Amino acid sequence: xxxxxxxxxxxxxxxxxxxxxxxxxxxxxxxxxxxxxxxxxxxxxxxxxxxxxxxxxxxxxxxxxxxxxxxxxxxxxxxxxxxxxxxxxxxxxxxxxxxxxxxxxxxxxxxxxxxxxxxxxxxxxxxxxxxxxxxxxxxx
Amino acid sequence: xxxxxxxxxxxxxxxxxxxxxxxxxxxxxxxxxxxxxxxxxxxxxxxxxxxxxxxxxxxxxxxxxxxxxxxxxxxxxxxxxxxxxxxxxxxxxxxxxxxxxxxxxxxxxxxxxxxxxxxxxxxxxxxxxxxxxxxx
Numbered sequence: 001x002x003x004x005x006x007x008x009x010x011x012x013x014x015x016x017x018x019x020x021x022x023x024x025x026x027x028x029x030x031x032x033x034x035x036x037x038x039x040x041x042x043x044x045x046x047x048x049x050x051x052x053x054x055x056x057x058x059x060x061x062x063x064x065x066x067x068x069x070x071x072x073x074x075x076x077x078x079x080x081x082x083x084x085x086x087x088x089x090x091x092x093x094x095x096x097x098x099x100x101x102x103x104x105x106x107x108x109x110x111x112x113x114x115x116x117x118x119x120x121x122x123x124x125x126x127x128x129x130x131x132x133x134x135x136x137x138x139x140x
Numbered sequence: 141x142x143x144x145x146x147x148x149x150x151x152x153x154x155x156x157x158x159x160x161x162x163x164x165x166x167x168x169x170x171x172x173x174x175x176x177x178x179x180x181x182x183x184x185x186x187x188x189x190x191x192x193x194x195x196x197x198x199x200x201x202x203x204x205x206x207x208x209x210x211x212x213x214x215x216x217x218x219x220x221x222x223x224x225x226x227x228x229x230x231x232x233x234x235x236x237x238x239x240x241x242x243x244x245x246x247x248x249x250x251x252x253x254x255x256x257x258x259x260x261x262x263x264x265x266x267x268x269x270x271x272x273x274x275x276x
């Protein structure tokens with residue numbers, strides 16, 4: 001059940017990306033293009049998701065622990081540093097270049113495998129390199 | 141259905157997935173973190189990550205069962221641009237510890253200052269990138 005639930009939650013997330021239109025990079029670029037023929041509809045994706053998560057997190061927080069683990073693992077870091085801002089700037093540039101962020105890239109893979117194979121190679125390669133870079137620098 | 145209604149409906153589903161992942165596994169639904177910890181050095185708890193990723197990847201097949209066709213995915217960029225964009229997204233999300241799902245969907249409702257800053261920065265950065273490409 002533990003493993004099946006992760007699969008089903010992934011399915012629900014993927015279907016949310018598909019229903020909302022987030023899976024289509026052309027639509028995402030239309031949303032990011034404030035000064036062109038702006039398509040504001042995707043603001044409702046983030047809006048709807050944030051409202052559900054806002055109330056949902058508070059509601060489940062009353063339970064002492066998750067169903068399949070010993071505790072809730074909410075991030076504890078609070079520092080705003082150059083690493084956070086630099087990473088966010090870079091991510092935004094890559095997202096703005098083609099309109100793909102990691103979630104939709106997974107959901108679009110079977111629909112447009114060749115394009116996503118190329119994008120995905122870059123994505124996974126960039127992640128591996130950055131993982132290694134920070135592990136080396138932190139001495140871990 | 142109207143685009144706005146579908147966007148809202150999809151957003152509610154994404155939020156529900158984020159809440160369920162916390163309720164069931166105690167984890168933040170940040171796709172970049174879930175994927176990057178499947179790569180070397182791989183996290184010990186790789187099973188739920190791999191299954192979550194599998195669920196997202198096969199979701200278009202389920203969508204096709206309902207509608208009879210795959211959802212529209214329009215990508216017109218050449219492979220070099222796709223590769224570079226992927227590389228920058230990979231470097232940026234690991235460096236900044238999150239993407240649209242982790243910082244946006246999960247971080248904003250927690251009122252995490254880090255996630256609020258990161259989301260404003262990557263939204264602005266993406267919009268500026270699109271502006272430069274399309275209007276300069």
